[in-house]
Amino acid sequence: MEGFSEKTREYFPSLNRVNSSNQQIIYLDGPGGTQVPIQVIEAISKYYLRSNANTHGEFITSKETDSIMDDLRFKVSLMLGAENPNSISIGQNMTTLNYSLARALSRKFKEGDEVIVTELDHEANRGPWMILKEVGVKIIEVNLKQNGTLDYSDFKSKINDKTVMVCMGMSSNALGTLNSFNRVKEYLKDRKCLFLLDAVHYAPHFSIDVKVLDCDFMLCSAYKFYGPHISFLYSKPGVLNDLNPDRLVVQDQEAPYIIETGTLNHAACSGVSAAIDFISSLGQGRTYREKLESAYLQISDHEFNLAKHLYESLEGFDKTTVIGPDFSTRERTPTVSFVHSNYSPQEVCASLAKHNICAWDGHFYALKAIQQLGLESRGGVTRLGISLYNTKKEIDRAIEVIKSI
Numbered sequence: 001m002e003g004f005s006e007k008t009r010e011y012f013p014s015l016n017r018v019n020s021s022n023q024q025i026i027y028l029d030g031p032g033g034t035q036v037p038i039q040v041i042e043a044i045s046k047y048y049l050r051s052n053a054n055t056h057g058e059f060i061t062s063k064e065t066d067s068i069m070d071d072l073r074f075k076v077s078l079m080l081g082a083e084n085p086n087s088i089s090i091g092q093n094m095t096t097l098n099y100s101l102a103r104a105l106s107r108k109f110k111e112g113d114e115v116i117v118t119e120l121d122h123e124a125n126r127g128p129w130m131i132l133k134e135v136g137v138k139i140i141e142v143n144l145k146q147n148g149t150l151d152y153s154d155f156k157s158k159i160n161d162k163t164v165m166v167c168m169g170m171s172s173n174a175l176g177t178l179n180s181f182n183r184v185k186e187y188l189k190d191r192k193c194l195f196l197l198d199a200v201h202y203a204p205h206f207s208i209d210v211k212v213l214d215c216d217f218m219l220c221s222a223y224k225f226y227g228p229h230i231s232f233l234y235s236k237p238g239v240l241n242d243l244n245p246d247r248l249v250v251q252d253q254e255a256p257y258i259i260e261t262g263t264l265n266h267a268a269c270s271g272v273s274a275a276i277d278f279i280s281s282l283g284q285g286r287t288y289r290e291k292l293e294s295a296y297l298q299i300s301d302h303e304f305n306l307a308k309h310l311y312e313s314l315e316g317f318d319k320t321t322v323i324g325p326d327f328s329t330r331e332r333t334p335t336v337s338f339v340h341s342n343y344s345p346q347e348v349c350a351s352l353a354k355h356n357i358c359a360w361d362g363h364f365y366a367l368k369a370i371q372q373l374g375l376e377s378r379g380g381v382t383r384l385g386i387s388l389y390n391t392k393k394e395i396d397r398a399i400e401v402i403k404s405i
């Protein structure tokens with residue numbers, strides 16, 4: 001599997017950066033945002049060199065911009081397994097899109113309705129739903145267990161006839177937990193209840209098929225999967241047109257545009273198409289979707305093996321304790337968070353940074369989870385996130401530094 005990262009690394013110019021001691025940079029900060037391949041950089045440059053314009057004009061650059069936007073919706077719909085490109089709305093970031101969606105749903109739900117969120121989720125999939133309280137909707141929180149997984153019996157017990165929506169992450173950006181979203185979908189069987197999945201931490205590692213998941217909404221952010229800072233909202237056909245989002249009277253009043261406000265970042269959009277092309281180019285198959293699925297299998301195998309090695313090394317070291325599920329099953333993303341018995345997460349990250357290793361400390365906006373685990377006062381955790389370009393050599397260097405501090 002080392003061959004896999006060697007094959008992909010050549011496309012990422014930023015991996016070649018060295019510090020003043022000539023130590024090559026190591027990016028273990030993927031859950032906060034991945035590096036981008038040269039194809040993405042070139043697509044963005046090409047847009048500004050040739051096609052920069054606003055949409056819906058009669059002239060060449062505007063027509064090219066229109067087709068860039070259409071192509072992007074098409075590629076994202078293939079990536080997510082969506083019914084059609086009109087299921088894909090584009091936004092500045094996931095948080096903003098989720099707020100817009102919550103505001104729209106606040107005009108649909110009524111007093112006494114219940115919306116379920118989880119203690120494990122990123123605040124971007126908790127905070128927006130709190131605004132529903134303004135119209136008398138009750139927000140119900142599913143408990144997080146001390147082992148970093150959701151309490152599914154608690155989950156099941158909280159679903160009832162008043163539940164109008166369930167909002168959950170597919171995986172945790174703080175602990176690497178892979179949630180049992182299929183189990184939750186089973187709990188919702190035969191109920192009239194919207195189901196929203198936050199795929200921001202999931203989409204860089206695993207392929208997605210929204211039709212199989214049978215969700216009403218899904219959100220993801222391209223800057224976590226080798227693209228620029230743009231995000232997407234998938235809506236099941238018909239669902240978005242039933243809502244009343246904040247929007248201008250002059251804009252398109254139909255899905256997917258109805259929830260998109262103002263001018264989008266067209267250059268970045270062309271970069272996202274290049275990022276999805278890049279992922280698909282790593283796989284084999286007859287169709288674009290088959291190539292994407294094959295690429296994701298290789299990515300997740302490569303990343304899982306490295307993360308398992310990292311997990312075992314940290315667990316074997318008497319001064320570090322991994323927070324979150326173990327690697328005995330595949331119910332895991334390659335994101336390994338830990339605490340050190342003598343140093344704060346910030347101090348550990350500062351030591352890693354001295355060796356040109358990029359890692360994050362803190363709660364990563366999954367504040368409630370870090371609070372429930374009693375880690376807020378210690379500064380949260382140190383998080384090492386593995387991406388497709390990481391190598392075993394890099395993981396071994398990080399482990400060596402952690403053991404030496």
Ligand SMILES: Cc1ncc(COP(=O)(O)O)c(C=O)c1O
Binds near residue numbers: 031094095125171200
């Ligand atoms: C799981 C998860 N959900 C949501 C978000 C918010 O995404 P954005 O930065 O696009 O608003 C993040 C960002 O880190 C995340 O990791």
